Each structure stands twice: as C-alpha cells, then as structure tokens.
Amino acid sequence: MRLHEYQAKNVFADAGVPVPDSRLATTVEEVLEAVEAIGFPAAIKAQVHVGGRGKAGGIRIATDESEARRYAGEILGMDLKGYTVEKVLVEAGVDFENELYVGITMDRGEGEPVAMVSTEGGVDIESVAEETPEKIAREHIDPAFGLHPYQARKVVYGAGIPRDIAGDVASILATLYDLYESKDASEIEINPVMVTKQREVVAADGVMNIDEDALFRQPDLAEMEDEAAGDELEAKANEYGFDYVRLDGNVGIIGNGAGLVMATLDLVDHYGGSPANFLDIGGGAKAERVANALDMVFSDENVDSVVFNIFGGITRGDEVAKGINEALAQFDELPKRVVVRLAGTNAAEGMEILNADLVDVEATLDDAVRRAVANAEGAQ
Structure with missing residues (x-):
C-alpha cells in the first residue's frame, strides 16, 4: 500500500521529521483558505501516485491569490498520467539552496x-x-541490530553531505529506519530533503510504501488504505483480488502468474510498445475472473490494445479458453482489440476453442506481443 505524500508527511511529522506547514484541499475555495493561513509563496501539489508531477503540471508555485486560484482550478480535476486529481496539498514554500x-x-x-x-x-x-x-552512498543494515548511529553518520559523510548539516541528515535517516521497521514499510524516502539558506533541513516530499500483508499490525495505516488508493482501477483490483500496477503505456497486459506478466511487459517494450499495466489474475482464469480483468483493462482510457498471456498448468488450456470465450461473450462490443496466447496443458485444444471472431489468436508469445503492439499503434 502506497501512501499519498500528505499521508507520509503526517507520519514523518509525528516521528519528528521537519516538514513544511501544509493543508489538504479538495476545492478551489479550500485552496484559497489554505494559502491565506500559510502565506505566499505556496506550492499546490497534486496528490496522485505518479512520478514527475512537476514536469506534468501537477505542482505549481503560487505567489499571490490570483495565481493560487488559477493553479488550483487547473490542477484539481486534471488528468495526470491517467489519474484524476481530486486532492491537492497546499504547502508553504521553502527558500532552499x-x-x-x-x-x-x-x-x-x-x-x-x-x-x-x-x-x-x-x-x-x-x-x-x-x-x-x-x-x-549506501549502507546495508542488519535487521537484527537496526541502524547504528555510526552507520547513519558513515553513509551521510560518504555521500558528501556538508558537516554543518550532516548531524541533522543522519537524524532524519535514523528516524526513517525506525519508521521503516516499526510501520512494516517496504520503502520509505524523502526526495528532496531541502537545505534552507538558514542551513535547516526540511522534508519537501515523502514516499512511504507499506507491506499490505502486515496491515493487520498497523491499524492506523490500514485506515488510510481506501484514501491512499486514490484510483478507481486500483480500487477495482483490490475488490477483485488482483495483483495490479498501473503504468503509463497503451498496451494492456493480462496474465496468470507474476513471472509470465513480467516477461510480457519486457517483450512489449522490446517490440517498441509501452505497457499500460501489470495485471496478474492468478491461477484459474475462469470466466468471471477473466471478465473482471477485461473490465479493468477496458476501463483504462490509455489502453489501445490488450494482450492475454495464459499458461495452462493445473488449470487446462481448454478450460481457460472456455473461460475467455464466456467472458468475451458478456460484452456487446469489445472496446479494444484483444490478442490471446495460450501455452501449457491442453494449449492446442484451447487454441481451437477460442472464438477467433472476438480475439486475435497467436501460437507464440512473441507473435502475440508483436500483434498487440501493432494493434495499439493502429488505434492511435
């Protein structure tokens, strides 16, 4: 589970990490109230799970009320790499060097x-x-002993951090490790830590990912889960029980097995395409599960074509093919072209069963990916 920036910063602040004064806002009026309380300059930052928000127009610095109103109107509701911005963090500007x-x-x-x-x-x-x-600079940590103070100092000095702020940076690093361990985090970072002209260090951003299997031990963080999802497709993935990651390409990918899906992503990239997602539907691939997966991928407006990469293991290929046919039959019209590749137990029987009027059928993964990439290019 990935926390939003404002959620991560709340956790950081509670642990003693310096963060700028900020307010969460969902309307232009709330943004104006926030900047009135915080003052100018103020950063208006989209709260969505994507990188490069600034370059994409999701972070703007307002120097007066008119700019705050205009930027808030532009950012709230915008499509930012496939995510609709519903919340912004209004944050005091930091005079940094x-x-x-x-x-x-x-x-x-x-x-x-x-x-x-x-x-x-x-x-x-x-x-x-x-x-x-x-x-x-890197320093490995033995989890049995934690991050020793000398290790924090060693990695900070190893990075070339100036001596006058090295102690403060080492303190932040030690706090992050305490949070990493105590909150069952899988990743935690601040990029950037801003150094002000007064030689103070401030967390200007915050990333914190939590191990979902440990949420039962983190009730406070678990309460943030629905709010942290922040995306309709990710919410659907949780509802359907899929392993899903949204990417910024246009070739939708569905497979039954993490390794199989990763190999498909690599091939899409290899053949000049751009993956739109990682979607592992797990074992089985019965009709309802296939239909749910297609519903998710078809709902992503960035997707121009879909490749289905299925390996029949315990579940036979002919059963998988029947499930795909039944799932596709539930759609009056397929909104995207779908390519299916089957392998494994009874794959040949499955290939014969697949309804070629509804899908493109390919015998090899390379051919399936090449066709899906071509379909996506043709749809543009």
Missing part, C-alpha cells in the same frame, strides 16, 4: 535493508542510480 535524497529500501540481492543518501536530490533517483551510481 540545495536538495538531497534520503531513503531506506530492501536490497533483495543482499537480503537486507539498505540506507541511501545522495546530494542529487530533487531528480529521478533511479536515473542517478543507473547513470552515476557513485553519487549515491
């Missing part, structure tokens, strides 16, 4: 949490990690 990155995540290769600090804050940290990894 530098931006840092601080975060805790799980290094699955090492099997331990890792603390990360960089002077390259305020930018895409994934790009920094790929292009200039030496600019990110």
Whole structure:
C-alpha cells in the first residue's frame, strides 16, 4: 500500500521529521483558505501516485491569490498520467539552496535493508542510480541490530553531505529506519530533503510504501488504505483480488502468474510498445475472473490494445479458453482489440476453442506481443 505524500508527511511529522506547514484541499475555495493561513509563496501539489508531477503540471508555485486560484482550478480535476486529481496539498514554500535524497529500501540481492543518501536530490533517483551510481552512498543494515548511529553518520559523510548539516541528515535517516521497521514499510524516502539558506533541513516530499500483508499490525495505516488508493482501477483490483500496477503505456497486459506478466511487459517494450499495466489474475482464469480483468483493462482510457498471456498448468488450456470465450461473450462490443496466447496443458485444444471472431489468436508469445503492439499503434 502506497501512501499519498500528505499521508507520509503526517507520519514523518509525528516521528519528528521537519516538514513544511501544509493543508489538504479538495476545492478551489479550500485552496484559497489554505494559502491565506500559510502565506505566499505556496506550492499546490497534486496528490496522485505518479512520478514527475512537476514536469506534468501537477505542482505549481503560487505567489499571490490570483495565481493560487488559477493553479488550483487547473490542477484539481486534471488528468495526470491517467489519474484524476481530486486532492491537492497546499504547502508553504521553502527558500532552499540545495536538495538531497534520503531513503531506506530492501536490497533483495543482499537480503537486507539498505540506507541511501545522495546530494542529487530533487531528480529521478533511479536515473542517478543507473547513470552515476557513485553519487549515491549506501549502507546495508542488519535487521537484527537496526541502524547504528555510526552507520547513519558513515553513509551521510560518504555521500558528501556538508558537516554543518550532516548531524541533522543522519537524524532524519535514523528516524526513517525506525519508521521503516516499526510501520512494516517496504520503502520509505524523502526526495528532496531541502537545505534552507538558514542551513535547516526540511522534508519537501515523502514516499512511504507499506507491506499490505502486515496491515493487520498497523491499524492506523490500514485506515488510510481506501484514501491512499486514490484510483478507481486500483480500487477495482483490490475488490477483485488482483495483483495490479498501473503504468503509463497503451498496451494492456493480462496474465496468470507474476513471472509470465513480467516477461510480457519486457517483450512489449522490446517490440517498441509501452505497457499500460501489470495485471496478474492468478491461477484459474475462469470466466468471471477473466471478465473482471477485461473490465479493468477496458476501463483504462490509455489502453489501445490488450494482450492475454495464459499458461495452462493445473488449470487446462481448454478450460481457460472456455473461460475467455464466456467472458468475451458478456460484452456487446469489445472496446479494444484483444490478442490471446495460450501455452501449457491442453494449449492446442484451447487454441481451437477460442472464438477467433472476438480475439486475435497467436501460437507464440512473441507473435502475440508483436500483434498487440501493432494493434495499439493502429488505434492511435
């Protein structure tokens, strides 16, 4: 479960991390009330689960009431990478001279949490990690002992943080690890930590992802779940019991197995397409489950075509094909072209059963993905 920025910052503030004064708003009038209380300049920030909000127009800095009114009207209700903005965070502007990155995540290769600090804050940290990894200092943490103070200092100095603020940054890092451990987080970061001209450090953003399997231990965070979802498709995924992640492409992807879906995403990208989602419907693929998956993908207006990648294991391919036919028959007209690829037990029988009047049938995954990418290009 991913918290919104305002929710993460509330958790940070309760733990003692410095955050700017802010108010949540859902209407233009509430934005104006917030800026009156906070003062100018004020940041108006869309609360949706996407990166690059600023570049997409989802973050604006208002210097007076007229700008606040105009920006609030532009951001509230806007489509931001497929998400409708229903809430904004109105936040006091920070007069800063530098931006840092601080975060805790799980290094699955090492099997331990890792603390990360960089002077390259305020930018895409994934790009920094790929292009200039030496600019990110890392320190692995033994979960049996936690983050020692010397480790926090070591990673902070290793990143080249100036001595006059190193102690404050190390304190923030230690607090983030305490939250990571106590709140069952899978990832927690601040990008950027802003360094003001008065040499104070302030959390100007906040990311906090919670292990959904541990929510029963986190009743306060569990109460935020519905509000944190913030997206109709993600809410549907929770209702249907699917593993679903929305992406920003136009090729919808449905599969029965996480590895199968990931391989399909990679092939869509390989053949020049752009995946619209990760959707794992799990074992089975009975008619109702297939129909629910199609309902989700068809509901995403960014999707121009769909590829169904199904492997018949315990559930035979002919049973899967019957389920797909029954599901597709529930639609008077398919809003997107659908490509189906079947493999595994009784796949040949399943391919014969599939209604070729409703779907494009391909024998191999490569052919299925190529056709789905071509269908998406043709729909534009």
